[in-house]
Amino acid sequence: MTDTAAPPVFDPSWVRSDPYPQVIAGTEVGEGTRMPLVNPGTGVEVGSWLEATDAEVDRAIAAARKSFDEGTWRRRPPARRAEVLERAAQAIRTRVPELIGLDCVSTGKVFLGGIGYDGYEAVNAFLGAAATIREAAGEVREAAFPPGLFPGDGPRILSIRNREPVGVVAELLPWNAPLFTGSERIAGALAAGCSIVAKPSEESPASFVELAGILREAGLPEGVFNVVLGRGETVGDRLIRDPRVDLVSVTGSVETGTRIYEIAASTMKRVNLELGGKAPVVVFADADLDAVATWAMLAAFNNMGEVCVAGTRLLVEATAYDDVVAAVAGAASGLPIGDQFDARTFIGPLVNAEHADRVRGFVDRAVNGGGATLVGGGTVPDGLNGAFVAPTVLGDLDAGAEIEQHEVFGPVIAAHRFATEEEALARANSTQYGLSASVFTGNIERAFRFADRLVAGNVQINHHYSADSHVPRGTPRRKSGTGLAGVGAYQAPKSIDLNLG
Ligand code: NAD
Numbered sequence: 001m002t003d004t005a006a007p008p009v010f011d012p013s014w015v016r017s018d019p020y021p022q023v024i025a026g027t028e029v030g031e032g033t034r035m036p037l038v039n040p041g042t043g044v045e046v047g048s049w050l051e052a053t054d055a056e057v058d059r060a061i062a063a064a065r066k067s068f069d070e071g072t073w074r075r076r077p078p079a080r081r082a083e084v085l086e087r088a089a090q091a092i093r094t095r096v097p098e099l100i101g102l103d104c105v106s107t108g109k110v111f112l113g114g115i116g117y118d119g120y121e122a123v124n125a126f127l128g129a130a131a132t133i134r135e136a137a138g139e140v141r142e143a144a145f146p147p148g149l150f151p152g153d154g155p156r157i158l159s160i161r162n163r164e165p166v167g168v169v170a171e172l173l174p175w176n177a178p179l180f181t182g183s184e185r186i187a188g189a190l191a192a193g194c195s196i197v198a199k200p201s202e203e204s205p206a207s208f209v210e211l212a213g214i215l216r217e218a219g220l221p222e223g224v225f226n227v228v229l230g231r232g233e234t235v236g237d238r239l240i241r242d243p244r245v246d247l248v249s250v251t252g253s254v255e256t257g258t259r260i261y262e263i264a265a266s267t268m269k270r271v272n273l274e275l276g277g278k279a280p281v282v283v284f285a286d287a288d289l290d291a292v293a294t295w296a297m298l299a300a301f302n303n304m305g306e307v308c309v310a311g312t313r314l315l316v317e318a319t320a321y322d323d324v325v326a327a328v329a330g331a332a333s334g335l336p337i338g339d340q341f342d343a344r345t346f347i348g349p350l351v352n353a354e355h356a357d358r359v360r361g362f363v364d365r366a367v368n369g370g371g372a373t374l375v376g377g378g379t380v381p382d383g384l385n386g387a388f389v390a391p392t393v394l395g396d397l398d399a400g401a402e403i404e405q406h407e408v409f410g411p412v413i414a415a416h417r418f419a420t421e422e423e424a425l426a427r428a429n430s431t432q433y434g435l436s437a438s439v440f441t442g443n444i445e446r447a448f449r450f451a452d453r454l455v456a457g458n459v460q461i462n463h464h465y466s467a468d469s470h471v472p473r474g475t476p477r478r479k480s481g482t483g484l485a486g487v488g489a490y491q492a493p494k495s496i497d498l499n500l501g
Contacts, residue, residue: 007112008111015047020206022052024228035229037206063223072222085126085190091214103179112343121183124468125188126187129190132486143158163192163491166246172236175200180469188490190220192488195225250271270492282428298465305409308436311438333378337384347390353386377391377411389410435481
């Protein structure tokens with residue numbers, strides 16, 4: 001899009017009038033209960049979807065298993081697999097407004113922001129996975145037995161180490177960035193050669209049904225990518241317990257990941273967990289404080305704070321604390337709140353009113369029960385419903401307060417001051433999470449020293465958020481998960497030794 005092009009406008013006809021179905025072995029089917037698809041900003045039902053029946057889940061797993069065992073996809077040369085992913089990327093690119101629009105209408109995600117970020121990164125995920133698999137290489141070594149077992153040096157052994165696809169993947173996905181997060185996972189799994197049964201969140205099923213069509217048209221063989229729709233405790237539960245599934249991949253909350261990890265242990269499935277976070281944004285007084293205010297605001301309020309790596313804890317050196325916190329609160333107060341499809345909106349509705357109540361509950365308990373003070377933020381304009389939550393800045397956060405220790409997943413930032421680097425580090429590392437963190441300072445030695453000691457898989461210096469999701473990232477620490485990232489998350493190393501005599 002050029003600067004002069006008119007911004008895309010959401011077209012309600014993008015939402016199917018028929019309920020969104022399952023996609024099994026390349027065919028759309030639907031026998032289950034009809035569930036509503038609701039725009040959280042208006043409360044209006046905009047469409048519907050069908051919850052997969054037991055028989056449909058069974059057929060989807062069978063289709064994935066069959067395609068994997070027959071090898072129609074996994075045995076294709078990597079370059080041929082890459083071509084399919086590249087064609088899919090191009091098709092997604094041409095349909096970004098529609099696909100992102102489907103995510104926005106049911107989750108409240110802001111349309112233009114979603115097109116610019118989620119849409120771009122969904123395409124990037126498929127191109128990145130294709131590039132990875134084109135470049136993939138194994139290892140070849142010469143090995144030997146211990147001396148004395150055989151005459152001379154014994155047989156020469158050529159040891160080849162390669163990476164196989166792990167098998168059939170159950171991919172359980174969240175609602176906060178359905179196409180973007182889903183594309184990252186699916187592209188990695190497909191590049192690796194896996195067959196998949198994906199379950200998008202019950203809040204955002206539509207874009208994944210369309211993605212299945214895109215992949216089919218791009219040349220993905222039948223049965224390699226199947227989509228089942230439904231709730232976690234029903235459809236998700238069947239997927240994770242099924243012995244035909246080799247890997248359960250979960251992007252979701254710590255509570256969900258913990259439950260699934262326990263269940264999967266009984267079948268010794270591999271489990272990849274990408275879970276929640278509580279990222280600290282650590283600011284030293286020698287940082288560029290004007291830039292800090294913008295980054296801290298974006299870190300906390302981008303996508304209404306419904307981001308796993310959102311910077312929700314603002315730790316500021318005491319001498320700069322008042323200025324930084326006032327600047328962030330000032331920025332928050334000016335963020336336009338409204339319809340997610342209005343081009344002026346920065347803060348749309350949260351995913352539903354129930355989640356918004358949960359977010360307000362965290363704020364009320366922090367402010368009224370002690371633990372933090374209300375510094376400022378925005379105000380929800382009259383006429384908007386209960387799914388909207390204004391960006392909120394809390395200060396003087398007590399160590400160990402509930403709002404410091406739990407992921408809120410809403411537009412709330414809680415600040416506190418520190419006197420020394422040691423104190424800042426201890427506080428930054430004081431939660432059960434370890435997904436992401438950022439540090440702002442003008443002192444490069446301190447930046448590296450601090451980054452080195454932060455308990456987080458991803459650390460950013462003088463910015464927040466990883467740029468370009470295809471650049472290799474770290475793995476989650478603590479309860480933020482066990483996940484490997486990218487194509488490697490869906491591969492299992494294998495060695496084959498050859499006796500050369
Ligand atoms: P969630 O944990 O409620 O659900 C995630 C997925 O798991 C959904 O598809 C859900 O239906 C399914 N599920 C839930 N319970 C299940 C069960 N018992 N058995 C099988 N499947 C089950 O998460 P959410 O509310 O959809 O998403 C928000 C969460 O996701 C936040 O905690 C956020 O931090 C996290 N997240 C993490 C990352 C990451 O990369 N680390 C990215 C995006 C979101």
